[in-house]
Amino acid sequence: MATEANNPMEQFEIKSIVDINVSGYDISFTNSAAFMFAAVACTFLLFWTATRRRTMVPSRIQSVGELMFEFVAGMVKENVGKEGMKYFPFILTLFCFILFGNVLGLLPLGHSSFTFTSHIIVNATLAIFIFVAVTIIGFARHGLHYLRLFCPEGTPLPVAIVLVPIEIMSYFIRPVSLSLRLFANMLAGHVLLKVLAGFIISLGFFGIVPFIAVSAVTLLEIMVALIQAYVFALLSTIYLNDAVHLH
Amino acid sequence: MPQFDPSTFSSQIFWLIISFFVLYWVVARFAIPRIGDILEQRARVVQDDLDRAESLKTEAEQALADYEAAMAEAHGQARALMFKVSQEAKVAAEERNRAIGTELTEQISSAEQRIAAARDDAMTGLSSIAAEAAQDAAARIAGIDVSKGDADAAVGTAMKGSA
Numbered sequence: 001m002a003t004e005a006n007n008p009m010e011q012f013e014i015k016s017i018v019d020i021n022v023s024g025y026d027i028s029f030t031n032s033a034a035f036m037f038a039a040v041a042c043t044f045l046l047f048w049t050a051t052r053r054r055t056m057v058p059s060r061i062q063s064v065g066e067l068m069f070e071f072v073a074g075m076v077k078e079n080v081g082k083e084g085m086k087y088f089p090f091i092l093t094l095f096c097f098i099l100f101g102n103v104l105g106l107l108p109l110g111h112s113s114f115t116f117t118s119h120i121i122v123n124a125t126l127a128i129f130i131f132v133a134v135t136i137i138g139f140a141r142h143g144l145h146y147l148r149l150f151c152p153e154g155t156p157l158p159v160a161i162v163l164v165p166i167e168i169m170s171y172f173i174r175p176v177s178l179s180l181r182l183f184a185n186m187l188a189g190h191v192l193l194k195v196l197a198g199f200i201i202s203l204g205f206f207g208i209v210p211f212i213a214v215s216a217v218t219l220l221e222i223m224v225a226l227i228q229a230y231v232f233a234l235l236s237t238i239y240l241n242d243a244v245h246l247h
Numbered sequence: 248m249p250q251f252d253p254s255t256f257s258s259q260i261f262w263l264i265i266s267f268f269v270l271y272w273v274v275a276r277f278a279i280p281r282i283g284d285i286l287e288q289r290a291r292v293v294q295d296d297l298d299r300a301e302s303l304k305t306e307a308e309q310a311l312a313d314y315e316a317a318m319a320e321a322h323g324q325a326r327a328l329m330f331k332v333s334q335e336a337k338v339a340a341e342e343r344n345r346a347i348g349t350e351l352t353e354q355i356s357s358a359e360q361r362i363a364a365a366r367d368d369a370m371t372g373l374s375s376i377a378a379e380a381a382q383d384a385a386a387r388i389a390g391i392d393v394s395k396g397d398a399d400a401a402v403g404t405a406m407k408g409s410a
Contacts, residue, residue: 040273120251
């Protein structure tokens with residue numbers, strides 16, 4: 001038990017709550033799934049309490065809901081424009097999902113603590129979905145013209161020879177960087193917290209130093225949790241803008 | 248590292264898809280309409296208030312313009328009335344002056360006529376007295392009985408000559 005507690009990787013363990021197996025596929029309800037639904041519940045609760053008593057001058061919780069709504073709506077409108085507003089529900093969902101995934105993961109719940117965004121497969125699934133969706137929207141709106149994205153009009157041939165492979169590569173690297181960024185941030189933050197926290201007890205009196213460090217890093221991690229949710233949603237809107245407007 | 252254990256991938260992806268769709272439904276069908284409603288309602292109320300303020304402002308400006316117009320009109324009327332009154336007073340004064348003037352002229356001329364009549368009477372009396380005196384004098388001094396007619400003629404000639 002002691003060795004398990006001190007292993008900084010233990011917190012990322014997927015633990016099955018209800019074993020489910022459908023025709024050879026393991027779809028057990030795990031701690032990861034529980035936190036995903038917790039994020040859904042938190043989003044619902046936030047918007048439910050925010051809109052329960054509708055007042056002209058918003059209450060505190062109502063302003064939080066309105067702020068989140070207007071923040072994401074502003075981001076979509078600014079980056080994609082009016083046509084982008086039909087993707088606003090998706091971007092807001094994405095933002096809420098990752099935001100609550102990150103923040104709920106910071107709750108000090110002992111061995112139950114879990115952050116589903118620290119799993120590359122979750123982020124990769126989201127990123128690949130966005131990548132495929134953006135590509136489909138791009139071809140649907142512009143047909144083969146969408147390939148212009150790799151070679152802007154008026155590029156001289158010698159430049160194009162170098163530019164086109166780079167552009168193609170950067171296009172296909174998008175889901176990788178999108179998912180890795182979130183994964184690495186969450187992983188590093190939680191490992192750091194766990195390692196620092198391990199020193200608090202073992203250093204005895206001088207444990208005060210890592211204790212202060214853990215407090216500071218926790219604040220930093222709350223910020224990172226918010227920023228990474230924002231970055232993920234922002235990059236998605238920027239990719240969407242490429243598909244809608246072709247630069 | 249638990250992240251690279253492919254045996255957990257299927258369940259993670261499965262529940263991710265399920266929960267993400269549930270969340271999408273919550274956001275698209277619940278959160279966005281409700282928050283959007285509140286924001287729209289607030290924008291409408293603010294716009295209504297602004298519109299009302301605008302209409303009240305134009306009303307106030309209209310009232311001010313009306314007041315100024317009424318004021319200007321009253322000023323104009325007062326000035327016209329004053330002008331009319333002073334004009335009437337002037338006319339009345341002139342009339343009175345003229346009336347007094349003619350009355351005075353009439354009185355003067357009648358007085359002059361009376362004076363002239365009195366003088367004529369006096370003159371007539373004087374010449375008859377002179378003729379009588381001359382008649383008397385001629386009778387007493389020269390013993391000539393001068394007729395009244397002759398005496399009158401003589402006096403008239405003498406008076407004309409001395410006059």
